[in-house]
Amino acid sequence: AQSVAQPEDQVNVAEGNPLTVKCTYSVSGNPYLFWYVQYPNRGLQFLLKYITGDNLVKGSYGFEAEFNKSQTSFHLKKPSALVSDSALYFCAVRVLYTGGFKTIFGAGTRLFVKA
Amino acid sequence: NAGVMQNPRHLVRRRGQEARLRCSPMKGHSHVYWYRQLPEEGLKFMVYLQKENIIDESGMPKERFSAEFPKEGPSILRIQQVVRGDSAAYFCASSRGGEGTGELFFGEGSRLTVL
Numbered sequence: 001a002q003s004v005a006q007p008e009d010q011v012n013v014a015e016g017n018p019l020t021v022k023c024t025y026s027v028s029g030n031p032y033l034f035w036y037v038q039y040p041n042r043g044l045q046f047l048l049k050y051i052t053g054d055n056l057v058k059g060s061y062g063f064e065a066e067f068n069k070s071q072t073s074f075h076l077k078k079p080s081a082l083v084s085d086s087a088l089y090f091c092a093v094r095v096l097y098t099g100g101f102k103t104i105f106g107a108g109t110r111l112f113v114k115a
Numbered sequence: 116n117a118g119v120m121q122n123p124r125h126l127v128r129r130r131g132q133e134a135r136l137r138c139s140p141m142k143g144h145s146h147v148y149w150y151r152q153l154p155e156e157g158l159k160f161m162v163y164l165q166k167e168n169i170i171d172e173s174g175m176p177k178e179r180f181s182a183e184f185p186k187e188g189p190s191i192l193r194i195q196q197v198v199r200g201d202s203a204a205y206f207c208a209s210s211r212g213g214e215g216t217g218e219l220f221f222g223e224g225s226r227l228t229v230l
Contacts, residue, residue: 044158046220106157
């Protein structure tokens with residue numbers, strides 16, 4: 001079965017420190033991987049994606065993610081966390097169907113950044 | 116360029132009533148997805164629609180739930196005879212589809228409360 005896993009329910013980090021939010025996936029074929037962020041009472045916003053090419057992908061708000069094929073991982077990173085980064089983060093994998101695609105989301109990881 | 120529009124943002128229903136949630140995709144998008152998010156949980160895929168077609172409804176409960184995306188007008192997620200367990204946030208997302216860039220654009224969600 002094609003799936004995506006986020007092993008941590010919550011990540012706590014101090015402002016100014018680097019942060020990592022973990023994601024692993026299981027797909028057949030080439031993976032198309034995404035990160036989204038959700039602020040309270042809002043919809044999800046796209047952060048970044050990996051389709052092909054360079055394993056290090058840069059996205060919005062200073063976030064980046066590293067695709068690692070051998071470890072089937074796509075961890076989200078940021079060199080220096082901000083309090084405003086506190087939110088719910090979702091890793092997702094795009095699954096191809098005939099005529100379209102479907103995106104499957106991980107359970108989400110809540111990031112708390114303390115001042 | 117308006118984003119994905121969902122209404123109502125908040126809906127309160129008594130057990131046994133019907134709930135209708137509407138979603139207008141972004142201009143130029145012909146693929147619509149509905150997801151359900153329970154409190155403190157991730158997003159669960161419900162249904163994937165294109166104009167006048169249901170592509171994948173594998174995430175829809177077998178009874179009481181239905182979805183449509185007519186040729187004209189918004190996509191509708193309909194829940195008949197609501198129960199307390201239907202209380203959740205329902206998110207609609209759209210994409211250009213096909214060989215597009217792949218990321219989803221989300222609405223702000225419709226929060227259903229069943230009394």
